[in-house]
Amino acid sequence: xxxxxxxxxxxxxxxxxxxxxxxxxxxxxxxxxxxxxxxxxxxxxxxxxxxxxxxxxxxxxxxxxxxxxxxxxxxxxxxxxxxxxxxxxxxxxxxxxxxxxxxxxxxxxxxxxxxxxxxxxxxxxxxxxxxxxxxxxxxxxxxxxxxxxxxxxxxxxxxxxxxxxxxxxxxxxxxxxxxxxxxxxxxxxxxxxxxxxxxxxxxxx
Amino acid sequence: xxxxxxxxxxxxxxxxxxxxxxxxxxxxxxxxxxxxxxxxxxxxxxxxxxxxxxxxxxxxxxxxxxxxxxxxxxxxxxxxxxxxxxxxxxxxxxxxxxxxxxxxxxxxxxxxxxxxxxxxxxxxxxxxxxxxxxxxxxxxxxxxxxxxxxxxxxxxxxxxxxxxxxxxxxxxxxxxxxxxxxxxxxxxxxxxxxxxxxxxxxxxxxxxxxxxxxxxxxxxxxxxxxxxxxxxxxxxxxxxxxxxxxxxxxxxxxxxxxxxxxxxxxxxxxxxxxxxxxxxxxxxxxxxxxxxxxxxxxxxxxxxxxxxxxxxxxxxxxxxxxxxxxxxxxxxxxxxxxxxxxxxxxxxxxxxxxxxxxxxxxxxxxxxxxxxxxxxxxxxxxxxxxxxxxxxxxxxxxxxxxxxxxxxxxxxxxxxxxxxxxxxxxxxxx
Numbered sequence: 001x002x003x004x005x006x007x008x009x010x011x012x013x014x015x016x017x018x019x020x021x022x023x024x025x026x027x028x029x030x031x032x033x034x035x036x037x038x039x040x041x042x043x044x045x046x047x048x049x050x051x052x053x054x055x056x057x058x059x060x061x062x063x064x065x066x067x068x069x070x071x072x073x074x075x076x077x078x079x080x081x082x083x084x085x086x087x088x089x090x091x092x093x094x095x096x097x098x099x100x101x102x103x104x105x106x107x108x109x110x111x112x113x114x115x116x117x118x119x120x121x122x123x124x125x126x127x128x129x130x131x132x133x134x135x136x137x138x139x140x141x142x143x144x145x146x147x148x149x150x151x152x153x154x155x156x157x158x159x160x161x162x163x164x165x166x167x168x169x170x171x172x173x174x175x176x177x178x179x180x181x182x183x184x185x186x187x188x189x190x191x192x193x194x195x196x197x198x199x200x201x202x203x204x205x
Numbered sequence: 206x207x208x209x210x211x212x213x214x215x216x217x218x219x220x221x222x223x224x225x226x227x228x229x230x231x232x233x234x235x236x237x238x239x240x241x242x243x244x245x246x247x248x249x250x251x252x253x254x255x256x257x258x259x260x261x262x263x264x265x266x267x268x269x270x271x272x273x274x275x276x277x278x279x280x281x282x283x284x285x286x287x288x289x290x291x292x293x294x295x296x297x298x299x300x301x302x303x304x305x306x307x308x309x310x311x312x313x314x315x316x317x318x319x320x321x322x323x324x325x326x327x328x329x330x331x332x333x334x335x336x337x338x339x340x341x342x343x344x345x346x347x348x349x350x351x352x353x354x355x356x357x358x359x360x361x362x363x364x365x366x367x368x369x370x371x372x373x374x375x376x377x378x379x380x381x382x383x384x385x386x387x388x389x390x391x392x393x394x395x396x397x398x399x400x401x402x403x404x405x406x407x408x409x410x411x412x413x414x415x416x417x418x419x420x421x422x423x424x425x426x427x428x429x430x431x432x433x434x435x436x437x438x439x440x441x442x443x444x445x446x447x448x449x450x451x452x453x454x455x456x457x458x459x460x461x462x463x464x465x466x467x468x469x470x471x472x473x474x475x476x477x478x479x480x481x482x483x484x485x486x487x488x489x490x491x492x493x494x495x496x497x498x499x500x501x502x503x504x505x506x507x508x509x510x511x512x513x514x515x516x517x518x519x520x521x522x523x524x525x526x527x528x529x530x531x532x533x534x535x536x537x538x539x540x541x542x543x544x545x546x547x548x549x550x551x552x553x554x555x556x557x558x559x560x561x562x563x564x565x566x567x568x569x570x571x572x573x574x575x576x577x578x579x580x581x582x583x584x585x586x587x588x589x590x591x592x593x594x595x596x597x598x599x600x601x602x603x604x605x606x607x608x609x610x611x612x613x614x615x616x617x618x619x620x621x622x623x624x625x626x627x628x629x630x631x632x633x634x635x
Contacts, residue, residue: 003526007516021281028277032269040267050270058280129259147225148260154227173221176253183252 009073016064024064027073028057034150035081041133041145042085044092049085056084071159078150079160082142089138132182140175143168214245224253305623312615320608411496411551414469414558416487422480425456425566432460432562435475439468441557456566463557476562483565484577486585492551499548506541513537 009030015023035056039049059080067076133141146157147168154172158165216239222228223236240246422428429448436443441464448458464472473487513534517527577585 003523004529007526024281025274025278028274032273032277033265033267036269036273037263037265037267041263050273050276053269053273054276054280057277058284061281062284126259126262129256133260144260148257149263151261151264154222154225169222169227170218172225173218176221176249176256177217179256180249180252 006072006074010069013064013067013069013073016061017067024061027060027077031074031077032057035077038078038081038145038150039085039088041130041149042082042142043088048088048092052084052088053081055088056081059084072156075152075156075159078146078152079162082146082160086138086142128183129179132179135182136175136178140171140178143171144175144179147172214243214249216240216243216246217249220246220249221253224250224257301623301627305620308619308623309616312619313612316608316611316615320604320611410491411493411555412466413490413492413551413554414466414487415489416469416473416485416558416560417563418473418476418485418560419483419563419565420476420480421483421567422564423567425458425564428479428564429458431479432476432564435472436460436462436464439464439472439475441465441468441472444559457564459561459563461559461561463559466556466558469558469560472560476560479564480567492555496548496551496555499544499551503541503544503548506537506544510534510537510541 009027012023012027012030016027032053036049036053039052039056040046043049043052056077060077063080067073133144136144142161143157146152146160147154152160154165154168157168161168216236219228219232219236220240223233223240226233228236240250420428425448433443441462443460443462445461446458447460449456473485477485513530517530517534
């Protein structure tokens with residue numbers, strides 16, 4: 001899918017390995033937004049997210065000489081970033097979630113539908129989903145974010161977390177069961193709307 | 206109908222993987238068949254799809270903070286600094302470093318002053334004997350020998366230098382010493398290098414030699430046939446000739462000949478004997494650097510080409526990627542060919558020297574001496590000065606290479622003295 005991107009990444013990595021600061025800067029420019037958004041969801045506060053992103057990229061800089069190119073740069077950066085986020089999170093165990101959610105939601109407002117009622121419902125749903133994801137156990141939450149938000153396949157997630165694919169599969173399944181329990185009141189009672197899915201129409205990602 | 210919140214369906218575990226198409230074909234078919242009959246699983250699928258689209262919407266919602274990139278750069282800079290501070294702590298001296306540097310500099314200048322004068326004047330002599338006059342080329346050889354002898358009697362530094370000279374021009378030096386009695390015969394098989402006796406010839410150099418000779422001959426026809434004979438004897442060829450015997454009352458002709466570089470000097474000496482030499486202009490262009498640069502560039506581009514080919518074979522499946530790589534590949538290929546062409550041209554030009562000879566018949570030529578134009582004089586003067594500057598720089602480089610061992614010893618001695626002095630100073634304090 002993203003082979004051209006991978007080739008560009010590889011060229012940047014090789015240049016960065018030779019000590020070219022500009023190449024590393026380009027890597028930062030390419031990935032900082034993606035990583036920062038993940039960190040926002042994984043860390044308790046915005047400040048923590050920023051710190052974790054910074055730590056992640058500094059760690060990437062330190063480790064880039066040892067990066068062999070076996071996995072894609074995207075996967076590798078995520079591996080480093082997930083570790084940085086989990087570290088942050090453990091350090092600041094027990095922060096308040098509300099502030100983060102609000103600010104994140106504010107930034108999403110512009111692209112919502114014009115109907116105020118739908119908007120309100122959507123916002124409420126989003127906040128609830130965000131809350132449900134936050135309440136997941138750490139391991140499940142990480143898998144859900146890498147899968148749903150960052151769009152990785154099971155195999156890629158297995159590489160990032162250094163665990164078997166089967167673990168990814170079972171954690172993901174457990175996470176959705178767990179979230180469904182939390183969000184019971186939001187589940188549509190009419191199954192006819194979402195009934196009989198066929199693989200062809202399931203391209204949600 | 207109420208929503209079955211506690212979903213206890215046995216297929217529950219498979220639904221997520223089913224939606225992500227991470228199941229085997231067989232299991233997929235099985236699960237699909239089940240979902241069609243199970244409202245609870247249908248609800249769960251709907252739920253997961255809703256969550257999926259919600260999560261996908263989170264992607265890239267927030268802009269990265271403006272200062273983040275700078276913070277990362279700062280963090281990286283700190284990492285770099287961490288590596289170097291350890292080294293820096295070892296040498297906290299300030300003015301002492303300057304003192305050491307100053308001592309070394311003074312030593313260097315003294316040594317330089319001691320050696321530069323004799324060596325420099327000798328090097329000048331070495332550079333001169335070629336001059337513009339070719340006929341007495343043989344006569345100019347004795348001074349070169351003279352230098353060799355003088356240098357043996359001189360300071361050890363100069364001996365080292367002459368040793369290098371002899372080593373490089375080994376053939377020429379030994380030939381000239383053994384054939385000393387036969388020197389008047391200008392036809393030495395291994396003549397000195399063109400221009401200056403080139404100390405740098407130890408490295409395979411790519412030099413383009415060109416020369417322009419204007420000679421007055423007693424009879425044009427004789428001169429012409431003699432010239433042709435000379436060219437073939439030197440295994441060269443005439444690339445262009447232009448004889449003009451009808452115009453006016455002075456018969457003249459010009460020939461552009463290509464002579465192998467090794468034969469260049471001998472040929473020039475031969476030509477000078479054809480008649481009275483009116484003017485000689487010679488030029489050389491050192492393209493070694495360009496040549497080796499080209500070689501390196503070509504090697505680099507070839508690596509790039511190989512890498513692109515590798516991508517084409519292994520990684521690309523998408524047509525657009527292949528097209529992109531194809532374009533890159535043809536660009537690289539073109540660059541390589543262009544550079545190889547240039548390289549071949551340089552090699553060809555530096556293998557053969559280019560000499561333009563103008564022969565003028567003597568009879569009435571006396572009335573028409575070659576009067577150089579004002580522009581020619583200006584150009585000649587300018588290029589002459591440039592050449593002088595270049596050779597002065599070369600002389601300096603030779604001298605420096607020779608003096609380097611002494612400078613090293615001097616620096617070491619100074620450093621040692623400095624350490625002793627510091628020890629003494631600290632002992633005094635105690």
